[in-house]
Amino acid sequence: MTATPTRGAGAVWRPGDPVGDRRFVDLGDLRLERGGVLPGVRLAYETWGTLSPSGDNAVLVEHALTGDSHVVGEAGPGHPTPGWWPGLVGPGAPLDTDRLFVVAANVLGGCQGSTGPSSDAPDGRPWGGRFPFLTIRDQVAAEAALADALGIRRWHLVLGGSMGGMRTLEWATSEPERVERALVLAASAAASADQVAWCQPQLLAIRHDPDYQGGDYYGTGRAPLTGLGIARRIAHTTYRHEEELDDRFGRRPRVGEDPLGGGGRYDIESYLDHHATKLARRFDANSYLVLSEAMNSHDVGRGRGGVDAALRAYPGVLHVAGVRTDRLYPLRLSEEIARARPGTGLSVIESAHGHDGFLVELDQVGRVVQEVLSATVPSRCGTVG
Template identity: 60%
Template sequence: MVSHRRLAVADPAAPLTDGGFNPHARAVHIGTLTLENGAALPDVVMTYECWGELNDDASNAVLVEHALTGDSHVVGPVGPGQPTAGWWPGLIGPGAPLDTDELFVVAINVLGGCRGSTGPMSLAPDGRVWGGRFPHVSVRDQARAEARVADALGIAHFHTVIGGSFGGMRAAEWVATFPHRVQRALVVASCAAAGADQIAWGHTQVRAIEADPDFRGGGYLEQGVFPTSGLGLARQIAHTSYRSAHELQERFGRESQGADRTLDGGLFAVESYLEHHAAKLVARFDAMSYVRLTQAMATHDVGRGRGGIEPALRVFGVSSSSPRSTPIGCSRSVPPPTSSGLTGADGCVSSTRRTVTTVSSSKPTRSRRSCARSSPGRSRPRRAASVPWRDGGRSRHLG
């Protein structure tokens, strides 16, 4: 069973001190967030990790957005309170593509997630775990919550916003919602609006979790059970959708797993691959968070209420020749359909292939804020949130 410990909320400069949480993560209280659907989500806490130093005019900040089952731990090893290694190794650090000798890099655990930010495992105002009562949130809500974190850190605009997959959706939403706060955007294997096939794949995953008898309407934590089978099946569906038929055939073919005899009911190699990823996710992720985040992805549409995708992104200046936006596709994964791609004013879509080696800025001077691990800062306890502590293996898939 996933335990639900209380997490002391600290000021933006202070690390979390709860013994079961990643000691490099930090948290900020952003207050009540009014959601797109009109609901009010109270006492919202957002957790993040950061690297490097913010310069005097806060012009060197970069936001990295994680994917569906990722978190704010972009780089770094497994450790106390952190069951997975960084999901984008080599991206951040001195001399890395996001060079911390020049840049201040922030990664925020998404609203509705399960690595410290307010989500289904957090405590509701009545003192009980939200569980299935946690409200539906949209990608736009999540971007707005992240903007409040930026406000708390003194970041008026980002030098660059980077995201892949679900993280790319939030990066695209930043472009559409806060064009004045984003200088450049790097959107990887994502889209400006979720298409029907993406919504359909997500729907089957949600239904797989909800069909597990231990789901209990999302109230499993209070009843001491966990929908292991449902979440595992959802992950297997997801991993099938991430890979093209060609790649699956090339990697696995009809090979059996080890000495297993498939004629006697043994596993094919591709089946073992799916079972492996299911077991890893179940050990480290919350099922209700998976449901709410998958449902959030279905809401993604930067053109909603803005006259469509093209007008929404034209404000930012997205075009095939725009230096401010770089959509990147993935050659081996199943790409988002062109109809829902990152379409700009002149038809720039997410199938564009680009190679990006570095993101550069001016050198920081007289640091305003540092993420040095040796500077713990001063903690101010606030309202508690709850987080999962399921041990699990490493996973570096963007999903």
Template identity: 50%
Template structure:
């Protein structure tokens, strides 16, 4: 695959198709294919393709981690101050890749994508787990011809995926960075997840998930309510009306359910046993005001990971979104992790 040189702060946007000949077998037993993974990249791969950094976005994020606003991206990248030449994630050293998660709505295959019959998947889209999403990312990495990432970095939902990379594919990464994430969601958090899903599904415009061909734009009221429930729970940055314009309600449900069902210890003898499989150097950071995944969740990770661990607390009044907002505090954490 050829990577075209672009402006060093804009990145390069493209998409790849996977699982055309052999569909991805999901944990549910269903299959999904072909699959498109949209992604953005910054910097250049070295001759051995050994300088890659995989960046995994959170629930409301997408592949646009850095660079200016543009088509499909109404704002600058969500880590715009951290990625670029000489920055904490230095694109003079690293080839940085950020894929849009499977099940999302920013170019990767999701409920709004065409199914094999040409109509949007809608209610027919299969349920996904975090492990399913990582299986797609592993195949995506193979398409990029990157056998081993210099680091896998993830915050929130992205941190869940990063953990799965380190546990299930330990030979595929050198270092791990986990920010404001958890090994499994608590009962309290999952109750909030259920209320968000209910808010969307109870909107008359939801139409059982098959609203794409109907006027009115789908369950916008329900989606707004779901987002309001989330923001009241963990605080954070104000999305404004822009969130409703760029996010799909079915993707909101698919991704929320994947997070709710996440448990790194499932089938592995429990959380502690699963985390003990992580032997690569890890950096773990919490956000002081995080109510979604409170600091004790990250301390649990730091205590149980077998490899060398550096734990840091980020002081923030932004709640869970401190891992996005506090880029001045994040910069030294990332520089040290990538040193």
């Protein structure tokens, strides 16, 4: 027995849908790293707190693969899910909005208000399979344009985990004078072969779904939700630690089902089905492809003399935090960043939850955030004219 998501176009935000707490900025055309131009770029974003007159209190929060700009807050009209980092942003929180101006954007290529495959191309039809290949650098370039539009010359702190950690590290290496402090959680300086290997079957599952239709499924009443669900099952398994899964589910059959030849499921299968169905209700398969391939492109050393040279050129405060039980972004990858750049801080998040520990262990993450915010910025971190 397999849970099958409802057929449909998936959950993408379109103009005319409830806005919620989103704001929007039109950035014009964006020149892409691999060549060509993405026209008419728009980013959706949310803010908390007030920007100081000097603009020196701005913080950028970077979301992971299937996140969006809604870092904290309730689900409701305009927001398909509650905030994904509850308790981290607000009055008296680690990112204290009585002092800080916090910004979070839906990443370029996403499906919750920013330009992505479900957005209309200049011909008035959704981009679909025509949407160009993006890199992490392209996403950061769009965010830099957003910062310009908001009047933010330099970030007091940029932080994020997983794909958000990739963008954080790219900010520090591509815009080093605009980032005073960078906190990279559960991420690496470059995508590893193991990460790319886990990603490949996810991409294939979506593209080989008969409902994928070359990526042009919008408005057809069909979407590759089966493939997206398979991709999520694979990914979610890598996000959690194997001992946690064994402790929680063991070999228990689902209540009322018989997996021994009767077509029933084990509890762990039901759990993965649940997460697959949840994602299909709120995320777009094309965005999943675009963002996953952007993650595969991640390499801060590309064209910069290698990772070590790129990291050492960053003059600000760099701190990395790895999750001890992370099997997708193992702790050694955070340790490699710390070794590559003298003076880099390193924290270890203790968690039974694997990679998702950076989302779950809020007390530990909050303490690391406060430590980074209290760090003294080296005097060689220059000003932006």
